[in-house]
Amino acid sequence: MFRTAIMSLGLVSAIAVGAAQANDKTPITEAEVTATQKAWGEGIVEIGKTFTDGGDYKAAASAHIAKFYAYGESPVLFKPTLAAEDQFRGTVDEALSYFVKGSIAEDKGFAIAPYSNVRWxxxxxxxxxDSALSMGNYYFTTKDGSEVKVEYTFGMERMDDGTLKIVLHHSSLPYKPS
Structure with a gap:
């Protein structure tokens, strides 16, 4: 009985230590969510600028995906706006294809449009x-200065290194009744 109590106490201690470590993540703030959104938009603008300037836009998009999406660290649920045949992008390669054209035939390179600004x-x-959901509209400013309104939902989690990364990204064009 004593041994069982000691083992139980050890298990309780291990659970307590695990719970304490899990709670060591600093809570996410709304300011962090806003800053991550702003940086994500600036990254989209930078991919398009790199494309326009004749630079390595695929490397820029790969870096953007690595910085903002949790692929390899957590499951990622990504449903991009302009995806119909292959609606969901569960891998880095599929996300890259969406942003800059690649392995999926329907992709036209959303991020190489280019855009000059993203407003949230x-x-x-x-x-x-350690997780946050945000929903609203983001507006992509095109070459002619007009804005394209897109509806979005982002889910973000704090990773072990302290960064916020996207684990859920759903976007769509607004409904237009016929």
């Missing part, structure tokens, strides 16, 4: 310690 209007943000 959050409807709201829900934060649960």
């Amino acid at each position: 209007e959050n409807e709201g943000t829900v934060i649960d310690s």
Whole structure:
């Protein structure tokens, strides 16, 4: 009985230590979500600029995906705006194809349009310690200065290194009744 109690105590201690380590992640703030969104938009603009300037836009897009999406660290649910035949992009290669044209035939290279700005209007943000959901509209400024309105939902999690990364990205063009 004593041995069982000691083993149980050890298990309880291990659980307590594990819980404490899991809670060591600093809670996400709304300011961090906003900053991550802003940096994501600037990254999209930079990919398009790199393409226009004749640079290595695929490397820029790969770096963008690595910086902002949790591929390899967590499952990623990605449903891009202009995807119909292959609606979901669960791998880095599929995300890269969407951003700059690649292995999926329907992809035209969303991020190489190019855009000069991305403006965000959050409807709201829900934060649960090390994860956050935000929903709203983002507006992509085109070469002629007009804006394309897109509806979005982003889910972000704090990774072990402290960075926020996207684990859920769903975007769509607004509904237009006939």
